[in-house]
Amino acid sequence: MSFAEAARTVGISTRTGERWRNGRGASGRIKAYPPINEAPVTEPTDPSRYLREADRVHIADRLQEKATIRAIAAELGRSPSTISREIRRNRTVLANGRWRYRPFAAQRRADARRPRPKTGKIGQNPELHDFIQSHLALRWSPEQICHALRRRFTHRPEMHVTHETIYQALYVQGRGELRRELTQALRTGRAIRRPRRLADRRRSRAVKNMVMxxxxxxxxxxxxxxxxxxxxxxxxxxxxxxxxxxxxxxxxxxxxxxxxxxxxxxxxxxxxxxxxxxxxxxxxxxxxxxxxxxxxxxxxxxxxxxxxxxxxxxxxxxxxxxxxxxxxxxxxxxxxxxxxxxxxxxxxxxxxxxxxxxxxxxxxxxxxxxxxxxxxxx
CATH class of the missing domain: 3.30.420.10 (Ribonuclease H-like superfamily/Ribonuclease H)
Known part of the structure; x- marks a missing residue:
């Protein structure tokens, strides 16, 4: 179609169509709008570990139909916990305290969280960072530290981490949340993870009159x-x-x-x-x-x-x-x-x-x- 025919088919004026096609800069109270992407975006059809926009649209439609979480999960071939986490993370909370699941807003939130690397929980909280770092210097293990955090800051979930989070802050390159030299305070003193090895079998030594x-x-x-x-x-x-x-x-x-x-x-x-x-x-x-x-x-x-x-x-x-x-x-x-x-x-x-x-x-x-x-x- 020509541009004028396309505008008539959609039901807009050619001036509005030009703004849609070419975008518009901000002027006074008028907001800026980017131009329409000419290349059509097609989602891949192969299986993905992440939910796609089509999956989120399906979730929203089925929620409107009062379908259960397990039914939606079975239709999408996903775990029920995957669907429940998706709804909890990406739903829109309304002014009256209620919520609605809006698939396109959910897709935008998921896209915004996906880029890597991002600052971890320890790097975002100076108080948590200092507590962990000081106790590692006392040679506490990460698991001891995470349970001490839960006991001392019972009602502050922002101060709760798992021991794996602490290990990743020490070992994973690019995090940089804890000082690298603190690995020397760990039980093994290693700066990188190593798989376990079988210990050498000991020889039996003769001791007289042993009671087993x-x-x-x-x-x-x-x-x-x-x-x-x-x-x-x-x-x-x-x-x-x-x-x-x-x-x-x-x-x-x-x-x-x-x-x-x-x-x-x-x-x-x-x-x-x-x-x-x-x-x-x-x-x-x-x-x-x-x-x-x-x-x-x-x-x-x-x-x-x-x-x-x-x-x-x-x-x-x-x-x-x-x-x-x-x-x-x-x-x-x-x-x-x-x-x-x-x-x-x-x-x-x-x-x-x-x-x-x-x-x-x-x-x-x-x-x-x-x-x-x-x-x-x-």
Whole structure:
């Protein structure tokens, strides 16, 4: 058609048609309008993870017909949660508090949110950013931080994040919301993510007169009764230095044992006797250890403290899971490959105090010190 014929067919004047075709600049109260796009926009027909304009028109039509969310989702081949989120995010709230779903306005909102990269939640909130950054500097894990946020700012959802959001702020390039060097405060100290690897299987070591973990009382397994401990060594390079770790199974309370004279069986026995004798009687029930030769003198330890020692099965670190997890936390303070004999008893006590003051997920976000204090008070 000619331009005049097209204007008559649409039902407008040629002057209006010129404004539509060519656009119009702002003048006084007259708003500016862009010209009509001459190239027709055709939506692709292949499946997409995003809702298209045609999908949104279908949603609006079916909502007018009082169709259910599940029915609309089935017709579009989508999850019901996808449809409900789309309506909640992109609906138009009216002046009277009610809402309507307008498909073209919804499409504009979705297009405006789509461009990447965009500033994340941590970067948009200075208070949230400072809280996370200060607690990462205290070596709190991202999961501990996110639960501390929910407990401290219960009624402020803008201060709530998931631990994955914190990890992405540290790891994902282009975010830049948290200082890159804070990755050194994470458990692993890695600046990038790495897949898990299977640990090397340990060789079984012969320790005489072992009492196996299968004979340990059932009360130790369910963690209901305090006083059952798990122990192990963290060692320095070439096994020339070591620190003994004791973790109470019920409260996850940590005690670090100084080993200035090496980690022979006699040295470990004497150091453990000195440490365990400081505990009240109801917190001295049993000790579980692996089959390391440092516990070859376990019989003398049991006679001196009246604490029986039980040994794990070979290559079964999960039987001392609390101690293994705590040893991983301690590597933030005592990195692998460093000489552990340089640390004083005072420093070991300070490290244990800091770890016992961290909220723990397994304790419903209480700290080991708080949980132990409750037990001692009762």
């Amino acid at each position: 973990i299968s004979e340990r009382p059932a009360e130790a397994a369910d963690r209901a009764v305090p006083g059952h401990w798990e122990g192990d060594l963290i060692v320095g390079p070439s096994s020339r230095s070591a620190i003994a770790t004791l973790v109470e199974r019920s409260t996850r309370y940590l005690m670090l044992v100084h080993l200035p004279d090496g980690h022979s069986a006699a040295a470990v026995r004497d150091a453990l006797i000195t440490t365990v004798k400081t505990l009240p009687p109801h917190l001295k029930r049993s000790l579980t250890w692996d089959q390391g030769t440092e516990m070859a003198a376990h019989h003398g330890f049991s006679i001196a403290t009246n604490v029986p020692v039980y040994f794990c099965d070979p290559a079964s670190p999960w039987q001392r899971g609390s101690n293994e997890n705590t040893n991983g936390l301690l590597r933030q303070y005592f990195p692998k490959g460093t000489d552990l004999s340089t640390h004083t008893p005072e420093h070991l006590h300070a490290v244990a105090t800091e770890l016992n003051s961290r909220p723990r997920k397994t304790l419903d976000w209480e700290t080991p010190a708080e949980r132990l204090h409750k037990l001692l008070a009762t």
